[in-house]
Amino acid sequence: MSSILESAKGIIKEARELAYLGKYPEAIMKFKSQIDTLSQQLEKNKGDELLYQEWSKLVTDIKEELDLTQILFDFTKGNSNSNFELNKIAQQQPSPQKPRVVQECPEFQEDNRQPRLPFNQIPFQHHHRENTSPRSKANQFQISPPKQKAQDPDEIFFGGLRGGNDGKKPNSNNNNNNGNNLNQNPSNYFNNNSNNNNNNNNNNYNKRQTNNNPPPKDPDVWDPPSKKVDKPKQSQKDQKSNNIFKPQAQPQPQPKSNQRREYDKPWKNNAVGEKKPTEGQRKTFHDHVYPDGRGPDSDLIQMIEREVLDLTPNVSFEQIAELELAKDTLQEAVLLPIFMPQIFTGIRRPCKGVLLFGPPGTGKTMLAKAVATTGKTTFFNVSACTLASKWKGESEKLVRLLFEMAKFYAPSTIFFDEIDALGSKRGDNDGDSARKVKTQMLIEMDGVSGAATSGEERKTVMCLAATNRPWDLDEALIRRLERRIYIPLPSDTGRKLLFEINLNSLKLSPNIIWDQLVKKCDGYSGADIANVCREASMLPMRRKLKEEGGFQKLQQKYEDISNVPLEQKDFDEALKIVNKSVSTEYLKEYENWMKDFGAG
Numbered sequence: 001m002s003s004i005l006e007s008a009k010g011i012i013k014e015a016r017e018l019a020y021l022g023k024y025p026e027a028i029m030k031f032k033s034q035i036d037t038l039s040q041q042l043e044k045n046k047g048d049e050l051l052y053q054e055w056s057k058l059v060t061d062i063k064e065e066l067d068l069t070q071i072l073f074d075f076t077k078g079n080s081n082s083n084f085e086l087n088k089i090a091q092q093q094p095s096p097q098k099p100r101v102v103q104e105c106p107e108f109q110e111d112n113r114q115p116r117l118p119f120n121q122i123p124f125q126h127h128h129r130e131n132t133s134p135r136s137k138a139n140q141f142q143i144s145p146p147k148q149k150a151q152d153p154d155e156i157f158f159g160g161l162r163g164g165n166d167g168k169k170p171n172s173n174n175n176n177n178n179g180n181n182l183n184q185n186p187s188n189y190f191n192n193n194s195n196n197n198n199n200n201n202n203n204n205y206n207k208r209q210t211n212n213n214p215p216p217k218d219p220d221v222w223d224p225p226s227k228k229v230d231k232p233k234q235s236q237k238d239q240k241s242n243n244i245f246k247p248q249a250q251p252q253p254q255p256k257s258n259q260r261r262e263y264d265k266p267w268k269n270n271a272v273g274e275k276k277p278t279e280g281q282r283k284t285f286h287d288h289v290y291p292d293g294r295g296p297d298s299d300l301i302q303m304i305e306r307e308v309l310d311l312t313p314n315v316s317f318e319q320i321a322e323l324e325l326a327k328d329t330l331q332e333a334v335l336l337p338i339f340m341p342q343i344f345t346g347i348r349r350p351c352k353g354v355l356l357f358g359p360p361g362t363g364k365t366m367l368a369k370a371v372a373t374t375g376k377t378t379f380f381n382v383s384a385c386t387l388a389s390k391w392k393g394e395s396e397k398l399v400r401l402l403f404e405m406a407k408f409y410a411p412s413t414i415f416f417d418e419i420d421a422l423g424s425k426r427g428d429n430d431g432d433s434a435r436k437v438k439t440q441m442l443i444e445m446d447g448v449s450g451a452a453t454s455g456e457e458r459k460t461v462m463c464l465a466a467t468n469r470p471w472d473l474d475e476a477l478i479r480r481l482e483r484r485i486y487i488p489l490p491s492d493t494g495r496k497l498l499f500e501i502n503l504n505s506l507k508l509s510p511n512i513i514w515d516q517l518v519k520k521c522d523g524y525s526g527a528d529i530a531n532v533c534r535e536a537s538m539l540p541m542r543r544k545l546k547e548e549g550g551f552q553k554l555q556q557k558y559e560d561i562s563n564v565p566l567e568q569k570d571f572d573e574a575l576k577i578v579n580k581s582v583s584t585e586y587l588k589e590y591e592n593w594m595k596d597f598g599a600g
């Protein structure tokens with residue numbers, strides 16, 4: 001059975017192709033033969049309801065297409081005595097859905113008595129016409145075949161004939177076109193961009209031939225948006241369902257495919273900007289700027305809130321080993337102005353920003369997070385790639401939005417990690433975009449701090465920045481980062497503390513000689529020591545794995561492993577695996593830069 005159906009569908013497709021190419025007689029033959037075949041099958045399948053429904057729908061559709069093809073064939077031969085559905089529809093009384101202007105216009109009603117057949121608007125006629133300019137063809141059909149994006153004849157055939165908007169040019173002026181299109185303005189069956197508000201001017205074909213007609217529309221130019229916005233726009237789906245061969249008075253059942261999409265879409269409710277905040281919920285910056293739920297920069301704001309805003313930095317100064325000088329400077333330069341803003345006025349104004357520089361993995365990010373946690377400020381963790389956008393002008397906009405957002409959530413801390421990637425020295429090789437981002441950053445940094453004028457509530461926004469390459473930074477940026485603090489590699493004491501911090505949750509053998517271990521780690525950064533500890537903590541497990549001879553058995557004994565104390569040999573082994581990551585030659589450069597530019 002299904003093979004008959006499949007072959008029928010194939011032949012119908014061929015028929016549509018023929019019709020599209022203007023080979024109407026052949027198309028009609030094919031359609032007719034298929035109606036006969038399918039009707040016979042239909043009778044045989046009355047028992048199977050599903051199959052019966054599917055086939056009968058197909059037969060109805062083909063009949064419609066056959067009618068249409070027949071009409072087109074008649075017209076191309078100059079014969080207007082078509083006795084198909086089209087005539088019947090055209091002779092119907094105006095439906096109550098039609099706009100008042102259409103119902104009351106006597107001229108229009110007079111016209112309605114005759115079938116309103118599109119004599120000069122016959123679909124596919126352009127295949128037969130000579131001496132017709134491409135522009136005028138396009139005006140008549142709007143969907144000109146060479147421009148068709150869909151090559152499926154089904155789509156081309158119905159897309160053109162049913163008067164559906166092809167989705168490329170939404171026509172806001174079709175609002176009144178929800179009645180029977182055929183009765184109102186036949187030209188609009190094929191020309192969706194026509195202004196239907198001008199029905200009085202357009203509904204008479206004879207009149208359209210006079211010089212008073214509006215100039216032909218350029219199909220590539222959209223209509224200006226309609227000022228009448230009180231009526232809801234007709235959706236594309238609705239427009240497509242305006243089948244001119246079915247009287248519109250009877251509501252058509254929704255196609256199955258549409259019904260299938262009527263399900264809950266919970267992800268839509270969760271999207272930022274789609275939903276208004278309920279009472280008691282934290283008001284976001286997005287809600288503040290776009291109280292209606294959505295705006296032009298919604299996506300950018302959403303991106304910053306998702307990727308940059310860190311609501312739980314959760315790092316305390318106690319978790320950071322050593323670096324006492326840096327901690328004190330940060331507390332004085334950043335935290336005091338937040339806690340006691342009244343003191344920091346006039347010449348004592350808070351500094352514009354703080355630069356933390358030093359070798360990688362020495363705790364710069366941790367310090368910034370500790371500042372945000374202690375000061376209970378909103379923490380924005382920005383990296384160069386977050387602000388890099390492929391769209392022209394978007395990176396600068398992101399910088400601007402970031403600072404606006406920080407002011408909104410104030411007190412805030414904006415932390416620019418690896419700031420050298422954003423604020424390197426300006427040079428001839430800079431792209432336009434990079435230059436603009438730098439300039440925007442400088443402008444914004446100027447705007448965030450400074451003494452509050454009397455009566456004005458200061459929005460405390462602190463800029464912290466970190467870099468491993470301070471010598472690459474632009475001078476203007478260095479000037480704005482008024483405090484520049486060197487974050488060095490940990491000293492002996494610092495390394496010992498780092499071991500303690502990292503191993504505080506593990507069992508340790510009393511036989512470990514810490515001083516020896518600390519000496520061996522000379523030149524290691526905080527991150528390197530964390531790696532040594534991680535590696536050492538894995539070694540008892542690896543040992544046990546070997547002893548027990550299999551992962552499966554070991555799984556049941558996970559408690560035994562976690563309780564095995566770490567031995568000196570574990571650390572010795574770990575130190576063989578983990579090497580220091582900072583080259584000594586760089587250390588000299590940091591010290592030199594500190595001498596020249598440091599302001600700790």
Ligand SMILES: Nc1ncnc2c1ncn2[C@@H]1O[C@H](COP(=O)(O)OP(=O)(O)OP(=O)(O)O)[C@@H](O)[C@H]1O
Nearest residue numbers: 319320321359360361362363364365366526527530
């Ligand atoms: N002073 C420190 N106290 C405690 N942990 C530290 C310290 N320094 C480094 N660490 C460890 O190193 C890891 C990396 O630290 P952090 O990201 O702060 O370094 P960084 O200086 O910002 O590095 P980079 O310059 O590469 O961004 C931390 O997660 C922590 O485990």
